[in-house]
Amino acid sequence: MIGTAHQIVLPVVLPLLAAFLLPLVGRLHVWPARLLGQIVGVLHLAVVAYLWTLVGGGETIVSALGGFAPPLGIVLYADRLSVLFLLVLSVGILLFWPRREHGGTRADTLTLLLLGGGSGLVLSGDLFNIFVFYEIVAVASYGLAASGGNAAGFGAALRYLLLSALGSALALLGIALVYGAAGTLNLADLSVLAPERLSGPMGLAAFLLLVLGFGVKAELFPVNTWVPEVYTAAPTRVTAILAGVVSKLSMVVILRLLVLIFADPGAQTLLLVLGLAGVIAGELAAFRAPDLNRTFAFSSIAQLGLVAVAFSIPDDLGIAAGIAVAVHHAVVKPGLFVIAGHWTGPIERLGGAARVSRPAAIAFVLLSLSIIGIPPFPGFWVKLLLLGEAFAAVDPVYALAGAVILAATVVEAAYLFRAAALMWEPPEGDNRPPAAFPLARLAPTLVLTLLILLAMGAVSPLGEALEAMAAEVGDAAIYVGNVLPGRI
Amino acid sequence: MTDAMLLAEALGDVLYTGAIGLILLGLYAMVVPRHLVRIVLGLLLVQSGVNLFLVAVGYRPEAAAPILLGGQAIGPVVDPLPQALVLTAIVIGVGVLALALALVVRVKDVHGTLDSREVAERMAAETGDSRLMPETAPGRGAAVPAREMLEDRS
Numbered sequence: 001m002i003g004t005a006h007q008i009v010l011p012v013v014l015p016l017l018a019a020f021l022l023p024l025v026g027r028l029h030v031w032p033a034r035l036l037g038q039i040v041g042v043l044h045l046a047v048v049a050y051l052w053t054l055v056g057g058g059e060t061i062v063s064a065l066g067g068f069a070p071p072l073g074i075v076l077y078a079d080r081l082s083v084l085f086l087l088v089l090s091v092g093i094l095l096f097w098p099r100r101e102h103g104g105t106r107a108d109t110l111t112l113l114l115l116g117g118g119s120g121l122v123l124s125g126d127l128f129n130i131f132v133f134y135e136i137v138a139v140a141s142y143g144l145a146a147s148g149g150n151a152a153g154f155g156a157a158l159r160y161l162l163l164s165a166l167g168s169a170l171a172l173l174g175i176a177l178v179y180g181a182a183g184t185l186n187l188a189d190l191s192v193l194a195p196e197r198l199s200g201p202m203g204l205a206a207f208l209l210l211v212l213g214f215g216v217k218a219e220l221f222p223v224n225t226w227v228p229e230v231y232t233a234a235p236t237r238v239t240a241i242l243a244g245v246v247s248k249l250s251m252v253v254i255l256r257l258l259v260l261i262f263a264d265p266g267a268q269t270l271l272l273v274l275g276l277a278g279v280i281a282g283e284l285a286a287f288r289a290p291d292l293n294r295t296f297a298f299s300s301i302a303q304l305g306l307v308a309v310a311f312s313i314p315d316d317l318g319i320a321a322g323i324a325v326a327v328h329h330a331v332v333k334p335g336l337f338v339i340a341g342h343w344t345g346p347i348e349r350l351g352g353a354a355r356v357s358r359p360a361a362i363a364f365v366l367l368s369l370s371i372i373g374i375p376p377f378p379g380f381w382v383k384l385l386l387l388g389e390a391f392a393a394v395d396p397v398y399a400l401a402g403a404v405i406l407a408a409t410v411v412e413a414a415y416l417f418r419a420a421a422l423m424w425e426p427p428e429g430d431n432r433p434p435a436a437f438p439l440a441r442l443a444p445t446l447v448l449t450l451l452i453l454l455a456m457g458a459v460s461p462l463g464e465a466l467e468a469m470a471a472e473v474g475d476a477a478i479y480v481g482n483v484l485p486g487r488i
Numbered sequence: 489m490t491d492a493m494l495l496a497e498a499l500g501d502v503l504y505t506g507a508i509g510l511i512l513l514g515l516y517a518m519v520v521p522r523h524l525v526r527i528v529l530g531l532l533l534v535q536s537g538v539n540l541f542l543v544a545v546g547y548r549p550e551a552a553a554p555i556l557l558g559g560q561a562i563g564p565v566v567d568p569l570p571q572a573l574v575l576t577a578i579v580i581g582v583g584v585l586a587l588a589l590a591l592v593v594r595v596k597d598v599h600g601t602l603d604s605r606e607v608a609e610r611m612a613a614e615t616g617d618s619r620l621m622p623e624t625a626p627g628r629g630a631a632v633p634a635r636e637m638l639e640d641r642s
Contacts, residue, residue, distance in 0.1 A: 128573055135580045142587060151598035152614040155607045158591040162527055165584050166518060169534045172577055173511070173541060179570065180545040229608075232615040293615075 008063045008076050010047045011086055012123065012133075014040050015116030019109050026105035037108040041097060044115060045090040051083045058472065060482045062125070070483050071189035075125035077483060080469045081323070082122045085252050088330050089118045092245040095444045096237035096334065107147050113140035114241070121249045125483060127175050127185040130253055131168070134214065137246060138164050141217075144238040145230045152233035160226040164216045167223055171213020177206040178261070188483035191260040191476045199264060207262040208270060211254060218250035219243075219304045221277040228285075231297035236341030239293075240334035240444070243300045248326045251304065255311050255319065260476050265314070269397070272312035276401055278305025283408040287415045291347060292340035295415060296333060299371070302408060303329045309401055310386050313393050320470035321386040328382045331455075332367045335448035339364050342441060343434045352433030353423040360437040361423045363449045368416040370452050373409060378455040381463065383409065496549035503544035510537030524595065524602045528588045535581040539574045546570035 018040040026033035054061060061078040064070055078086075093115050098107035117136030124130045142164070146157035179185055181202055182193045190198070198206065216223045231239045258267060282302030289295040303325065310322030339360055343353060354361035370377035373384075383405075390402035427433045455462060472478055480487055510533050517530025546567030554568035592602070599607050 128576075132576060132580070135584070139584065139587065142591075146591065146594070150614070152611040154591060154594045154598055155611040158524070158588065158595050159604070159608070161584070161588050161591060162518065162531060165531055165588065166515075166534060168580075168584075169511075169531070169538045173538045175573075176538065176542040176545050176570070179542075179573075185569075229611060229615075233611065 006063055007047060007050060008061050008078050008123065009065070011044055011051075011090075011119035012076075012116050014043055014047070015112040015119065019112035019116060022105045022109045022112065026109075030105060033105045034108055037105070037112055038097065040112060041090075041094050041115065044119070045087075045094060048083060048086045048090050051078055052087065054078075055080055055083050058468065060478075062482050070125070071184050071186035074129055075186070075188075075483055076123045077125040077187075077479070078123055079472055079479075079482075081252065081255075081473045084323070084327070084469070085122045085249060086119055088248060088327060089115065089122075089245050092241055092330065092334065095447060096240045098237065107144070110140045110143045110147065111241075113137075114144065114246070118246065118249050122252050125187050127178065127187065127190070131172060131175060134171070134217070134250070134253070135168060137249070138168065138217065141238075141242060141246060144241070145234045147238065148233065148235045150233065152229075156226070156229040156233040160230050163223060163226050167213040167216035169213075170209045174206045174209030174213060177202060177209065181206070186483070187256065187260050188480045188487070191480050192484070192487055194261045194263075198261060203262060203264070204266045204270070207257070207267045210257055211271065211274065214250045214253050214257075215274070216250075217242075217246055218254060218308075219247050219278070219301045220308060221274050221281060221301070221305065224278065224301050227301055228289075228294050228297040231300070231337070232291075232293045236338055239297075239341065240337045243297070243337060244330045244334035247300070247304055248307075248330050251307050251311070251322075251326055254308075255322065255473070258311060259319070259474055260479055263314075263476065265395075268312045268314055271308050272397070272401060275305045275308030275310075275312060276404055278302060278308065279404060279408050280305075283411045287411050289347075289415075291345060292343060292350075292419065293337070295347070295419070296336050296340050299412065300329070300333055302412070303333070303371070306386065306405065309405070310389070313389050313398060315389060315393065316470045316474040317385070317467070318389045318393070319474045320466045321382070321389050323470060323473075324382040324385055324466055328370070328379055331448050331451050332371050332379070335363065335367050335445040336371075338442065338445045339437075342437055345434070347419055347422065348428065349431055350419060350422040350434060351425050351431060352427035355426075356433045356435070357437035357442070359439070359446065360442050361420075363442070363445045364423065365420050366449050367445075367452065368420055372413045372416055376456055378452060378459065378462075381459050385463075493550060500544065500547050500549060503540060503547060507537045507541035507544055510534070510540060513537075522604045524592045524604055524607070525589075527604060528585065528592060531588065532581075532585060535577070535585075539577055539581070542570045542574045542577065 018036055022033045022037055025036060055078055063076045064073045065076065066073065093111060098111060114137055117133045117140060120133035121130060121137060124133055142157050142161045145160055146153050175185065178190065178198065182190055182197045184190055184193065194203070211220065212223055219227050231243060258271065279302045282298045282305055286295050286298035286302065289298055307322045307326045310318050310325055343350060370379035373379045387402050387405060390398045390405065514530045514533030514537055517533060518527050521527060546569065548564060548566050551564040551566045552562065554565040595607055596602055599610050601607060
């Protein structure tokens with residue numbers, strides 16, 4: 001089923017257009033510019049909701065831009081996976097919209113660039129366009145990382161930029177290898193040609209370069225050293241967007257590449273190893289982290305490692321588990337980062353937090369329980385799905401991966417329970433309790449906690465929708481058939 | 489095979505060797521020196537190497553530039569697509585490098601050093617364990633105003 005709704009370009013075009021208009025309008029008056037940005041943000045959500053009504057039943061929208069047919073023309077491709085992550089992006093950015101107008105409209109402009117670039121990233125059906133949109137997202141995120149105006153923010157943004165730009169150069173090298181071997185950059189076309197032209201060591205090298213490049217934003221081991229620095233130095237809203245949303249968009253790109261082009265055991269093993277390394281390194285570092293911000297930064301690395309492990313399982317349900325972990329993390333972690341961004345300082349000083357602000361402490365406990373995977377929270381079903389798939393996989397190495405994930409969960413529970421327990425105790429000695437939490441600042445966390453509680457009641461319909469989505473994503477033939485009818 | 493053809497074939501190999509060499513040189517310059525400007529220059533070398541590699545992918549011996557006169561190619565032409573990609577990549581690269589240098593200037597302003605390790609140490613001190621309760625770590629009190637500024641803008 002193919003539709004050709006041209007509204008598919010709107011999520012990319014609207015924010016980009018607004019991003020370039022904003023500084024001009026902002027020179028006259030700041031408030032109309034900020035209003036324009038917010039209107040575009042809401043419009044984006046409306047368009048995405050409309051797109052969901054089009055693809056929700058399993059249809060696909062393929063749009064050949066400018067009327068040039070693929071594989072020579074550039075296509076945008078929207079199926080349920082793309083639109084789901086557009087939705088995550090849109091809601092995440094609206095929840096963490098810049099609130100006050102420090103520095104005029106800069107933060108608004110960068111946020112809109114991130115929104116437009118991120119939309120392009122999940123919709124692109126062409127390897128080079130993915131690279132371009134990835135760069136737009138990257139540049140916007142460098143600016144946002146430095147937007148706190150603090151000294152550490154500039155240092156962290158620079159080190160992040162250097163690593164990320166190096167990663168992008170490597171990804172471009174990977175794209176050059178792919179093009180040299182296959183002579184095309186259209187994902188569907190590549191999917192047809194890959195078994196013949198990209199199956200050898202050359203293909204694996206190209207995949208490694210692409211994963212190292214796109215893995216920078218996806219916080220994959222070993223290109224994630226920027227994560228703790230940026231997440232502690234950047235403003236809370238930026239941390240929430242980068243950890244919650246942007247990392248998942250890169251993961252979607254890696255999933256598409258893996259399914260469509262590099263569907264061979266070598267590439268899957270590579271992703272599995274990188275993912276497991278992330279899980280182990282992330283959870284151990286989180287256990288030893290001195291404050292909540294760093295704890296959640298490292299735990300975020302571990303969670304994205306779980307996503308990589310899930311995607312590496314050669315089975316549709318593995319993909320389903322990966323999407324579930326990604327979306328669950330996108331809902332839970334921004335909420336936790338809001339709390340961490342207010343209650344900074346050593347974890348030992350959290351004593352008395354629950355007395356100061358009960359809603360924040362309760363939200364912290366609920367979200368932590370879900371992320372550890374305690375029933376009946378959605379996180380439990382997510383981890384159950386992942387572990388079930390890992391232990392059911394044919395290759396015994398996945399059973400080992402499952403065991404590692406179980407052990408990592410114990411570590412995760414240890415440090416989150418430690419922090420949660422401290423909150424309900426009186427402050428130690430003559431320490432002052434942490435600062436009270438203004439409800440306005442806590443609002444995004446409360447919204448996200450509510451989402452988690454609502455999802456608790458809808459686990460089985462969500463699971464079925466997820467399985468249908470994964471079956472569609474995992475079948476490269478569906479993608480090729482939609483983009484290049486007649487090539488299968 | 490004429491000498492000219494052999495030369496043209498060899499040129500392709502020289503391009504690849506040069507590209508890989510530039511990338512390795514750039515990687516070295518990004519990893520070993522601690523001076524931030526040198527690291528940025530290393531990034532420039534890596535980007536140039538990758539761009540050269542991309543151009544080399546489209547190279548064909550004895551082919552002309554892909555300029556069509558009257559819609560007709562006169563002889564064999566090199567692949568135009570990598571050239572278009574490189575053009576885009578160069579533009580992106582220039583933008584990113586300019587941003588990197590701008591950030592280097594800001595880092596020098598706020599940290600007073602261009603040594604990447606010293607910058608990392610200062611950042612760790614500023615965002616470290618002590619930022620909520622400065623009295624626990626004497627000498628780090630300066631970290632607090634910056635943190636307040638950060639929260640103000642969140």
